[in-house]
Amino acid sequence: MLKKxxxxxxxxxxxxxxxxxHGRPLIHHRSPEFGNIFAEVLEKxxxxxxxxxxxxxxTSSGTGAMEAAVANSFKKGDRVLVASSGKFGERxxxxxxxxxxxxxxxxxxxxxxxxxxxxxxxxxxxxxxxxVMVPFSETSTGVINDIESIGDIVxxxxxxxxxDAITGLVTTDLETDKWHLDIVIGGSQKGLSAxxxxxxxxxxxxxxxxxxxxxLPKYYFDLKAARKAMQKNPPxxxxxxxxxxxxxxxxxxxxxxxxxxxxxxxxxRAMANASWxxxxxxxxxxxxxxxxxxxxxxxxIRVPESIDGKELVKIMRVKYGVTITGGQGKLAGKIxxxxxxGYVGMFDIIIAFSALEMVLSDLGFKFEVGxxxxxVQKAFMNNNxxxx
Amino acid sequence: MLKKxxxxxxxxxxxxxxxxxHGRPLIHHRSPEFGNIFAEVLEKxxxxxxxxxxxxxxTSSGTGAMEAAVANSFKKGDRVLVASSGKFGERxxxxxxxxxxxxxxxxxxxxxxxxxxxxxxxxxxxxxxxxVMVPFSETSTGVINDIESIGDIVxxxxxxxxxDAITGLVTTDLETDKWHLDIVIGGSQKGLSAxxxxxxxxxxxxxxxxxxxxxLPKYYFDLKAARKAMQKNPPxxxxxxxxxxxxxxxxxxxxxxxxxxxxxxxxxRAMANASWxxxxxxxxxxxxxxxxxxxxxxxxIRVPESIDGKELVKIMRVKYGVTITGGQGKLAGKIxxxxxxGYVGMFDIIIAFSALEMVLSDLGFKFEVGxxxxxVQKAFMNNNxxxx
Numbered sequence: 169m170l171k172k173x174x175x176x177x178x179x180x181x182x183x184x185x186x187x188x189x190h191g192r193p194l195i196h197h198r199s200p201e202f203g204n205i206f207a208e209v210l211e212k213x214x215x216x217x218x219x220x221x222x223x224x225x226x227t228s229s230g231t232g233a234m235e236a237a238v239a240n241s242f243k244k245g246d247r248v249l250v251a252s253s254g255k256f257g258e259r260x261x262x263x264x265x266x267x268x269x270x271x272x273x274x275x276x277x278x279x280x281x282x283x284x285x286x287x288x289x290x291x292x293x294x295x296x297x298x299x300v301m302v303p304f305s306e307t308s309t310g311v312i313n314d315i316e317s318i319g320d321i322v323x324x325x326x327x328x329x330x331x332d333a334i335t336g337l338v339t340t341d342l343e344t345d346k347w348h349l350d351i352v353i354g355g356s357q358k359g360l361s362a363x364x365x366x367x368x369x370x371x372x373x374x375x376x377x378x379x380x381x382x383x384l385p386k387y388y389f390d391l392k393a394a395r396k397a398m399q400k401n402p403p404x405x406x407x408x409x410x411x412x413x414x415x416x417x418x419x420x421x422x423x424x425x426x427x428x429x430x431x432x433x434x435x436x437r438a439m440a441n442a443s444w445x446x447x448x449x450x451x452x453x454x455x456x457x458x459x460x461x462x463x464x465x466x467x468x469i470r471v472p473e474s475i476d477g478k479e480l481v482k483i484m485r486v487k488y489g490v491t492i493t494g495g496q497g498k499l500a501g502k503i504x505x506x507x508x509x510g511y512v513g514m515f516d517i518i519i520a521f522s523a524l525e526m527v528l529s530d531l532g533f534k535f536e537v538g539x540x541x542x543x544v545q546k547a548f549m550n551n552n553x554x555x556x
Numbered sequence: 557m558l559k560k561x562x563x564x565x566x567x568x569x570x571x572x573x574x575x576x577x578h579g580r581p582l583i584h585h586r587s588p589e590f591g592n593i594f595a596e597v598l599e600k601x602x603x604x605x606x607x608x609x610x611x612x613x614x615t616s617s618g619t620g621a622m623e624a625a626v627a628n629s630f631k632k633g634d635r636v637l638v639a640s641s642g643k644f645g646e647r648x649x650x651x652x653x654x655x656x657x658x659x660x661x662x663x664x665x666x667x668x669x670x671x672x673x674x675x676x677x678x679x680x681x682x683x684x685x686x687x688v689m690v691p692f693s694e695t696s697t698g699v700i701n702d703i704e705s706i707g708d709i710v711x712x713x714x715x716x717x718x719x720d721a722i723t724g725l726v727t728t729d730l731e732t733d734k735w736h737l738d739i740v741i742g743g744s745q746k747g748l749s750a751x752x753x754x755x756x757x758x759x760x761x762x763x764x765x766x767x768x769x770x771x772l773p774k775y776y777f778d779l780k781a782a783r784k785a786m787q788k789n790p791p792x793x794x795x796x797x798x799x800x801x802x803x804x805x806x807x808x809x810x811x812x813x814x815x816x817x818x819x820x821x822x823x824x825r826a827m828a829n830a831s832w833x834x835x836x837x838x839x840x841x842x843x844x845x846x847x848x849x850x851x852x853x854x855x856x857i858r859v860p861e862s863i864d865g866k867e868l869v870k871i872m873r874v875k876y877g878v879t880i881t882g883g884q885g886k887l888a889g890k891i892x893x894x895x896x897x898g899y900v901g902m903f904d905i906i907i908a909f910s911a912l913e914m915v916l917s918d919l920g921f922k923f924e925v926g927x928x929x930x931x932v933q934k935a936f937m938n939n940n941x942x943x944x
Contacts, residue, residue, distance in 0.1 A: 227615070268773065408618070
């Protein structure tokens with residue numbers, strides 16, 4: 169018997185309450201019973217997004233919603249600006265190129281944030297840019313981008329702003345309408361801690377104007393078909409959706425609003441702060457050097473030169489039962505990523521750093537055993553979030 | 557308290573054993589634990605498909621897998637032949653047109669089967685046809701097409717054969733390799749009675765040759781990306797999959813093989829035979845006039861002229877708790893469809909016809925109460941399937 173803990177940037181552990189909803193018998197997706205649940209979920213997603221725009225529910229991973237954003241918004245040959253510093257930002261570039269768009273790529277060092285002023289400069293120079301695509305929380309590095317500033321810039325140009333908020337939603341305040349975000353993408357399996365398989369995507373009036381002119385091929389991800397189905401009473405999806413996941417999401421959204429969104433943001437911030445303190449107490453370097461660019465969903469830590477990050481992750485999972493993730497792409501083996509997103513409390517961070525200490529010790533790294541754990545404890549003890 | 561029964565052509569009721577698997581805590585999709593389950597599921601799907609081809613798992617509805625077949629197999633402007641007689645066959649046409657293909661449509665009356673010889677004639681006349689697309693079991697009418705004969709024809713031409721077997725798999729024998737079927741599409745929520753949200757697609761060597769030349773845009777449904785991920789050890793998916801659904805499918809596939817595939821086909825045949833007898837005992841007409849064209853997943857029954865089919869379906873659900881489906885597209889209001897697919901036994905058919913009798917009586921239709929139920933009982937009593 170080895171107790172298992174999932175502390176990855178997603179999928180995230182599902183709470184017992186949500187698992188029970190998820191395990192309920194099937195209800196038919198064309199029944200009023202499901203329609204009423206779906207209507208509730210759609211309203212709750214709008215509250216989460218802080219938007220009056222429609223939020224659509226797709227049965228796919230977040231990547232499917234990224235494809236939906238691209239395939240619905242453009243005409244072949246359209247020019248788009250991708251601003252990114254990690255694997256998921258690059259995915260926007262890959263999808264856009266696959267669909268025949270011309271991509272200008274503002275490519276920052278992995279671990280740095282996007283500079284909003286660079287976006288302004290490009291938009292100022294080039295009125296043919298139809299969209300800016302940028303990740304909010306870049307899951308491969310833990311960076312958070314300043315979407316509020318980017319939104320404030322893009323709103324004055326013809327381009328729309330497409331935001332991958334998959335690990336950003338729930339972990340950090342995001343104001344879809346106030347920040348002028350045209351398309352915002354989220355997923356069921358991240359901050360909401362619902363099962364994997366559902367993505368969401370909000371669409372502004374400015375984006376609909378582009379969608380109306382789009383000539384790229386789409387069928388499964390056709391947002392006009394989704395809109396038509398959603399306008400029925402009760403609302404529907406054009407194709408059979410992941411019914412049980414949506415039912416589970418309804419409970420997960422309730423749990424979020426019972427906690428309160430502001431409290432949820434503060435909780436994620438507290439988890440992140442404690443994790444940074446834990447890493448620093450071990451003398452390890454955080455990948456994101458600039459504190460203001462560190463997101464609250466994921467802490468990326470550079471692995472000491474002498475240690476293979478992949479080996480570290482493997483031992484942590486096999487010997488200690490704690491699943492974290494390593495680096496992706498060019499950071500493979502060089503960093504570890506501790507996810508503190510969704511259904512996560514303070515003792516999960518204690519577990520993560522306790523296990524990390526034990527693995528580092530197994531691998532011969534020299535440090536004072538307990539240093540990280542006590543630093544994490546102190547961070548929590550000094551955090552106002554926990555003063556009730 | 558109103559006990560609920562789902563007897564639709566899908567999604568189908570999930571068995572308690574599968575629901576329990578589905579409600580388990582999350583395992584990470586990059587963990588060896590999930591990888592091993594996924595490897596098992598892939599092997600079991602090959603057994604279900606009776607194929608040596610790879611079977612890919614997509615997180616989407618069956619429509620997503622239909623799009624995958626189209627977007628991966630063709631070049632812009634390619635000519636394809638769609639042979640169909642219902643809503644789901646027409647979906648092949650819609651997707652193909654959306655992706656810029658030239659579609660020749662062999663369009664049969666809804667309720668009739670496709671004539672394989674018409675396909676031979678078209679292929680003989682036109683060597684530019686790159687594919688034939690046809691549904692196995694047409695869910696909107698209950699028709700089953702003679703895919704064995706169509707496969708025997710198409711194999712001698714350059715065209716590939718793409719089969720929508722979404723409600724055909726598990727309900728009726730399907731031999732992917734022996735029948736020369738190049739691409740076969742299935743879904744989690746039909747004969748397998750697993751939760752909604754996963755589709756499968758098998759790909760033959762002949763189809764891979766087309767896929768290698770394809771220039772249509774695809775990213776989320778890219779089968780080359782799926783193949784690359786599946787070749788890892790243990791196998792993976794390129795994007796985050798519907799993890800819990802795949803875990804549930806693993807149990808559902810075990811349950812199928814414990815029953816035995818031949819027994820499952822015979823069970824579905826027995827359910828269909830009894831349903832036809834029930835309808836006929838009420839003096840109602842089956843939509844599929846030709847007995848040899850009636851599939852075993854769904855019985856479509858013409859509603860008497862005096863009765864609104866939509867009203868019938870609604871009363872059956874609201875007053876009696878039994879969910880069946882009405883007609884789609886041009887058959888809306890004119891037929892009802894009783895699904896007897898997946899986790900269905902003889903008393904489910906008794907329930908369906910008992911409820912149908914009571915609704916028909918509510919709506920003033922004249923018949924001898926008990927006629928359908930007793931006909932269903934007699935059909936079961938005379939069926940060898942139940943002699944154990």
